[in-house]
Amino acid sequence: MEPIRIFYFSDVLCIWAYIAHIRLDELKTTFQDQIAIEPHFVSVFGTAHEKLENGWRDRGGLQGYSNHIQEVAKKFDHITVHPDIWANFTPHSSTSCHLFLHAIQLLEAKGLVDQSQQVFEKATWAFREAFFTQLANVSDRKVQFQIAEELRLPIAGIQAQIDSGEAYAQLSKDFELVKEHTVTVSPTLIFNEGRQRLNGNVGYRVIEANIRELLHNPPGEQSWC
Incomplete structure (x- = not known):
């Protein structure tokens, strides 16, 4: 049986993707070769300054957003955030990170680094x-x-x-997939050939249940539920 293909879209600067990273690790441990997670980026924070200044102008500005992130982080024991997150410093764009990470991903795909070390995954986590x-x-x-x-x-x-343009091509592919699947939220999981999606802060058990439903239904058979 072919593994279930899962498109996973996230933004490096997104708190929810930071929180969800551990869920991906658990999925890979639980399902191993039954699933194939294909990582892609969606630039929710492509223009971080403008996004937050406009979106949080009436809610305390950058400090208000920082307070919001702090409250979110308190609910999850497996992550920590700096007390001044977003308040005293705002990166210009996550797109630059995504380009750089795609360059690392290419090294891994070409076998130019030890593929068993999962360097792309480690680098993505290191950036977050x-x-x-x-x-x-x-x-x-x-x-x-x-x-x-x-x-x-x-x-x-x-x-x-990066210089060859290959990393830009991978980033452009992300843009096309984001448009094709109308992805606006980080993180977003898309599976079942685009017929199912899970957006945002979705708990592990919900993701697991969706995968098990697909695994237990014969190819081409739709679930009655």
């Missing part, structure tokens, strides 16, 4: 953690290279994927 716990300016290329160096990734190889 650096921002949310250290207020690192992950939209800045110098910081991106610093994180890559800490992960012992080949800087020249990453730069080559």
Whole structure:
């Protein structure tokens, strides 16, 4: 039986994607080769300054958004966030992060790094953690290279994927898929050839139930529920 293909869209700067990362790990452990999670990016924070200044102008501005993120984080024991998150520093764009991570993903796909080390997944988590716990300016290329160096990734190889245009092509593919599937929320899981989707802060058991329903129904047979 072919594995269930799952498109997973997220934004590196999204608190809900930061929270949901552990759920993806659990899915991979539980279902292993029964599912194939295909990561993509949706630039919810593509223009972070403008988004927050406009969206939170009447709700306390950046400090109001920071307070909101702090309240959200208190509900989840597996993450921590810096007390000044978003208030004292706002990255310009998550798109820069997504481009850089796609370059790392290409290195992994081409076998230019040890594929068993899951470097793309580790790098994505490192970017999220650096921002949310250290207020690192992950939209800045110098910081991106610093994180890559800490992960012992080949800087020249990453730069080559960007310079060649291949990383941009992967990012462009994300844009096309976001448009095709009308993705507006981070994170979003799309499966069953686009017929099912789960948006935002969806609990692990809900995701698991959807996957088990697909696994237990014969191909082409729709569930009565």
